[in-house]
Amino acid sequence: MRRWFFALFAFAPAVVSAHEIPAPAAIDAEVARVMRDTGSKGLAIAVIDDGKPVHVAAHGVRNAAGDPLQVDTIMYGASLTKAVFAYTVMRQVDAGRFTLDTSLADMLPRPLPSYASADITNRFADWTALDERWRKLTPRIVLTHSTGFANFGFLEPDEKLHFHFDPGSRYAYSGDGLNTLQFAMETGKGIDVGTESARIFNELGMTRTSLIWRGDFAGNLADGWDEQGKVEPHDERSKVRAAGSMDTTIADFAKFAAAFVRGDGLKPSSRAEMVKPQLAITTRSQFPTLQPELPPEQRRKDLAAGIGVVVFEGPQGRGFFKGGHNDTTGNTWVCVEQRKRCVAILSNDVRSEAGFPQLVRFVLGETGVPFDWEYGTQ
Structure with missing residues (x-):
């Protein structure tokens, strides 16, 4: 089955779409429509064409006081x-330093499982219940979300990580x-x-991006709105976490995407x-x-795990995407390899997510990005 799947990915026709990216004013008008239809308070968007940012804009407000969301708002x-x-x-x-297939056993x-809570100053997860299958873990298995772990250990009844399947055998999203x-690195x-x-951010000129809170972010910072329209303050994350501690701006993330x-x-x-179908x-x-x-x-044949992203095959050929979500945040980043095109959306209102499929389609045309799989819609 897997051999047939990858063969389909390898030989699927790569069609260059005739869709042209709309003018900035048209994109801004579509963003305004999405915000009106969803009730969103704030949304920032970046459009990449031929590997270059061609439109970066912020709409709405960043807090309950009504301060405007800007392209350099955290x-x-x-x-x-x-x-x-x-x-x-x-x-x-x-x-x-290591390979994608280096065992974590060779890194540590x-x-x-011997690292108990008392051994770890900057606590990550609890691995003490793991069996010997932990030795099969590699960076490739981790980055294709095939560890066998739950999303986070604290979701388990005993708050410890366990293997729910053999590492590398199937996809199941896991922040931990x-x-x-x-932790191994x-x-x-x-x-x-x-x-x-931080070295990468400096190289790319991403001066307002960090995996840990910085005091200079406080002056222009986005709070968030949840599904009920309640405002929650921005969380000042005090620990670097690979699973999701980054603060950024739409202007900075446009540089990374490009x-x-x-x-x-x-x-x-x-x-x-990174953008090859791995699993x-x-x-x-x-x-x-x-x-x-x-x-x-019943399985989709156009969808696979890449390295840190999800890879899909659509009308414009190979693409990849990554989402980001919490109770007050809705983010997405979609790219198509041909013509080096991307849309990145950061929203400080989770209600915006309902409009992402149409907004991405408006900018990039039909790409085949699997929003139905991402959001669980049919």
Whole structure:
């Protein structure tokens, strides 16, 4: 089954769409429509064409006082952090620090389950209940969300991580999987993820992005609105977490998106590895994370895990995307490889998500991005 799946991905026709990106004024008008229809208070958008930002704009407000959302307003990156972390990991792979298939057992000085809470100053997760299958964990397995873990250990009845399936055998989204790799990099390899990500941000001119809270963010900061329209203050995250601690701005994330789609900062082979279909996705939707796999005949054949992103095949050929979400945040980043085009959306109002499919379609045309799988809609 898997061999047939990857063959389909390899030989699917790559059609260059005739769709042209609308003018900035038309994009802004469509954003206004989406915000009106969803009740969203704030939404920022960046459009990349031929590997260059061609439109970056912010709409609405950033807090209950009505201060305007701006392109340099600090917004929560949520799980877009995972894609940035994957890029950071690939930089370390390119530097020869480890490979995608290095066992975490070869990265750590002692067995992962031996690290009890008292051993870890900057607490990540509780691995003490893991069996010997932990030795099968690799960066590739972690970054394709196939560890076998729940999304987070605190969701388990005993608040410890457990294997729900053999590592590498299927897709099931896990934030603590990425946090585990971060722990192995920092504890076993001496690679500080916060420092390495900051180096990347500096290279790309992302001066208002960090995986940990900075005091200078406070002057222009977005609070968030939940589904009921209640305002919640921005969370000042005090620990670097690969799964989702990034603060950024739409202007900064546009620079990352453009650099990524151009392939900047990585060996061509590493960039290709990130957007290659690594593992078939076999569930009806992304959440809940440990749902049963579909029967083979019902599984999507256009969808796979890449490295830190989800890869899809659509009318414009190969694409990839990554979402980000919490109770007051809705983010998405969608790219199509041909013509190096992307849309990145950061919203400080989770209600905006209902308008993302139409907004992305308006800008990029029909791409085949699997929003139905992402949001669990039919």
